[in-house]
Amino acid sequence: MWQAPSRPTTTEWRFQAMATTEPDITSPTEAAEGIEKIDVKAVNRKKTRQEQHASAMEYSSRVKVYPKKARGYFRNIKWMVMAATTAAYYLLPWLRWDRGPGLPNQAILMDIQDGRIFFFSLAIWPQELYLITGFLVLAALSLFLFTSIAGRVWCGYLCWQTVWTDMMVAVERFWQGDRNSRILLDKEAWTANKIYKKVMTHLSWILIAAATGGAFILYFRDAPTLALEFFRGEAPLPSYVFFLLLTGFTYLLGGIAREQVCIYMCPWPRIQGAMLDADSLLVTYRDFRGEPRGPLRKSQGWEGRGDCIDCHACVAVCPMGIDIRDGPQLECIQCALCVDACNEIMGKVHKPHSLIAYDTYRSIQSEKKGGGLQLRLVRPRTLLYAGLISVVSAFMIYALASKTVLELNVLAERNPLFVQLSDGGVRNTYTVKILNKRYEPHTFELSIEGIEGAHMSVLGEESEAKPQITVVPDDLREVRAYVTLPHDAVAKYPDEKIPFTFIVTDTADGTRTMRHTNFRKPAK
Numbered sequence: 001m002w003q004a005p006s007r008p009t010t011t012e013w014r015f016q017a018m019a020t021t022e023p024d025i026t027s028p029t030e031a032a033e034g035i036e037k038i039d040v041k042a043v044n045r046k047k048t049r050q051e052q053h054a055s056a057m058e059y060s061s062r063v064k065v066y067p068k069k070a071r072g073y074f075r076n077i078k079w080m081v082m083a084a085t086t087a088a089y090y091l092l093p094w095l096r097w098d099r100g101p102g103l104p105n106q107a108i109l110m111d112i113q114d115g116r117i118f119f120f121s122l123a124i125w126p127q128e129l130y131l132i133t134g135f136l137v138l139a140a141l142s143l144f145l146f147t148s149i150a151g152r153v154w155c156g157y158l159c160w161q162t163v164w165t166d167m168m169v170a171v172e173r174f175w176q177g178d179r180n181s182r183i184l185l186d187k188e189a190w191t192a193n194k195i196y197k198k199v200m201t202h203l204s205w206i207l208i209a210a211a212t213g214g215a216f217i218l219y220f221r222d223a224p225t226l227a228l229e230f231f232r233g234e235a236p237l238p239s240y241v242f243f244l245l246l247t248g249f250t251y252l253l254g255g256i257a258r259e260q261v262c263i264y265m266c267p268w269p270r271i272q273g274a275m276l277d278a279d280s281l282l283v284t285y286r287d288f289r290g291e292p293r294g295p296l297r298k299s300q301g302w303e304g305r306g307d308c309i310d311c312h313a314c315v316a317v318c319p320m321g322i323d324i325r326d327g328p329q330l331e332c333i334q335c336a337l338c339v340d341a342c343n344e345i346m347g348k349v350h351k352p353h354s355l356i357a358y359d360t361y362r363s364i365q366s367e368k369k370g371g372g373l374q375l376r377l378v379r380p381r382t383l384l385y386a387g388l389i390s391v392v393s394a395f396m397i398y399a400l401a402s403k404t405v406l407e408l409n410v411l412a413e414r415n416p417l418f419v420q421l422s423d424g425g426v427r428n429t430y431t432v433k434i435l436n437k438r439y440e441p442h443t444f445e446l447s448i449e450g451i452e453g454a455h456m457s458v459l460g461e462e463s464e465a466k467p468q469i470t471v472v473p474d475d476l477r478e479v480r481a482y483v484t485l486p487h488d489a490v491a492k493y494p495d496e497k498i499p500f501t502f503i504v505t506d507t508a509d510g511t512r513t514m515r516h517t518n519f520r521k522p523a524k
């Protein structure tokens with residue numbers, strides 16, 4: 001398991017670096033010529049928080065994080081992932097999917113009213129909720145696999161808390177400027193300019209939150225209809241309740257609480273530790289290359305010092321308010337923005353990129369000894385997760401391939417169990433339920449097998465020898481069926497319980513669906 005390498009503290013390194021040579025840098029706020037040393041504290045560093053708590057001896061209030069805008073490869077990936085995930089979330093309810101007349105034409109719909117989930121061509125009925133369980137298990141196992149290979153990629157790029165927080169920060173930056181401007185604005189007195197910028201920021205957040213809450217409810221009812229009903233005040237009450245809940249939570253968690261959710265509320269950082277090992281790729285500060293750190297003076301060469309010029313660019317861009325140079329930590333969501341920030345600095349001081357990079361613990365140990373990069377994707381842990389994913393996928397493929405398009409249910413009447421007819425015959429009554437899951441009407445022929453001499457009729461269609469029942473698309477039809485055993489046949493069966501089978505035959509393709517049940521008669 002990753003352990004922070006044992007090394008002197010930041011202060012000790014700085015002291016060593018400062019003590020050896022004169023501070024002849026252009027300005028005391030420069031980490032190297034032309035490179036600003038950013039005045040930033042890793043406010044959410046575990047040690048800092050522990051010290052705050054210890055000194056306050058009580059709950060210490062939150063120290064706000066002002067993430068600086070990062071530029072680079074990983075930032076671009078994050079922008080692209082944000083665009084793709086939010087576009088999918090906001091637009092998918094509007095995507096239409098023709099399922100035929102009388103059926104919802106929304107591609108993704110959780111139809112609570114009729115108890116079905118529509119996902120493009122797939123319709124999941126309440127009886128098939130095991131499919132949802134299967135999909136969730138598959139998603140969880142995939143997350144385990146990705147975590148064991150590449151650490152918290154979910155947290156850094158895909159988690160809705162990350163995506164929406166990133167969006168809220170971008171909006172805040174749009175109205176209030178980058179890090180320094182925001183800090184100054186917060187320190188300013190409440191002028192008209194400050195009020196305007198703050199109000200516009202919060203209004204924009206509320207707008208995003210409302211769009212998020214609004215999109216959420218559209219997944220549960222036909223989107224165009226619900227949108228109209230919603231604005232006319234005619235939508236069902238739960239739509240308004242869930243809209244307000246989602247809007248409130250998005251504003252609160254994405255706009256206000258931000259990194260606090262990941263540090264204090266989310267259980268995933270605690271759980272994911274169990275999935276990481278020495279071969280998991282984590283955003284890592286290569287201390288063997290960076291230390292001893294310290295500002296680079298004009299007259300100083302790179303001899304006897306590390307590549308880290310202690311500019312704090314990596315800390316300033318961190319949305320979690322931590323310093324990656326402290327080693328792996330629970331607060332790090334692995335967004336790699338510090339990698340971009342440091343690469344930019346390394347470019348400026350003409351040093352190779354990747355002082356901070358995705359790396360594994362094993363690799364770091366090898367690199368320290370002069371060895372090369374070691375990447376072991378195939379190992380027992382990843383094989384186990386991949387194996388489990390294959391098993392669950394195979395089950396899901398089988399379950400989807402054998403998914404029935406018809407459900408047949410037969411319920412025998414219990415009170416009375418049977419009726420004795422005046423001619424000595426015995427009659428049982430059954431409720432037969434036929435669920436047509438297809439998107440066209442189907443006609444089914446109802447018959448029985450396995451009870452010699454008995455005949456069956458359906459209420460309302462007594463004259464039919466083999467009654468035909470038509471069921472409209474995506475609907476359930478219930479009929480009352482009578483099975484009668486004449487007097488001479490009753491004597492052939494010594495037992496009170498005679499097993500037999502109801503058969504429903506699709507007249508279009510001859511598909512037969514069977515349900516076993518029992519015929520009851522009086523004891524001899």
Ligand code: SF4
Nearest residue numbers: 308309311312314342
């Ligand atoms: S790790 Fe890179 S970005 Fe961070 S302080 Fe050192 S040189 Fe600057």
Ligand code: SF4
Nearest residue numbers: 318332333335336338
């Ligand atoms: S330390 Fe780096 S990877 Fe971790 S959260 Fe901060 S910026 Fe992202």
